[in-house]
Amino acid sequence: MADWRLNTQMSRHFTGEGDLIKLLEKLKMVARLQKIEDVVILVPLYLEGEALTIYQQMRDEDKGDLASVEQRLKLAFAESPLEALGKLASLRWTGESVDVFAAEIKRLAGLAGYVGRSLNMTVKLYLVNGFPEEISANMQRITEINTMKVDDLLVHARVLVKNVKDQIMAAAVSGNTCTRPHLNDERQAEWNV
CATH class of the missing domain: 1.10.1200 (Non-ribosomal Peptide Synthetase Peptidyl Carrier Protein; Chain A)
Incomplete structure (x- = not known):
């Protein structure tokens, strides 16, 4: 894993309002630029409110899988x-x-x-x-x-x-x-x- 520092205060947190897809794309872009291989570790840092509640209710093994986290959050918050x-x-x-x-x-x-x-x-x-x-x-x-x-x-x-x-x-x-x-x-x- 790369040596990196991340200031989560510089970016808006996702609460369930706003564009979930853009947030996920931004997280992937930051991870790629910082050479972070496991993007899923960044996701909970940028969730608050209802979005964090949904994440916390996921099974631990699903929290470690980016596709599972994306799917669950999209199901709850993205446009159909x-x-x-x-x-x-x-x-x-x-x-x-x-x-x-x-x-x-x-x-x-x-x-x-x-x-x-x-x-x-x-x-x-x-x-x-x-x-x-x-x-x-x-x-x-x-x-x-x-x-x-x-x-x-x-x-x-x-x-x-x-x-x-x-x-x-x-x-x-x-x-x-x-x-x-x-x-x-x-x-x-x-x-x-």
Whole structure:
């Protein structure tokens, strides 16, 4: 085992509220960076409240198995595949960065049970269709869209989003009106000039 020091006060503890999947991914990433082979020893350090209670009620042999701990915590606190699919179906871009939007699509698709190639295709489909009509239509015109990787599609999406923002800014400066994508109230202020 590597020599490491961990300050659990620097990270939020999981109580049952929030994103369990992100916490587990973060723990695995920290363990990998610190060369900690047994990730499961980190889990109880970041649990409080209901989450810690669930962990404490597990059998000792299951507490030592990361897959068992993950499965039990996901069963108690993660979105079900149906919940994730429902959120995915209604997910629309609201002005956040393209990468954040794509990450949320990927997270929900993964929770809904998509893996491997079907996960990548699902991310591409929902990414293209989750944007406002102008951006979505331009993305659908990309000839190699069916064979391109998600990262390559993100490059196209970033350019299209920037172009739309530039058009809105140019219209505002010239005094013309410009149709803007539908944004929620939180993101609307970023588009106002």
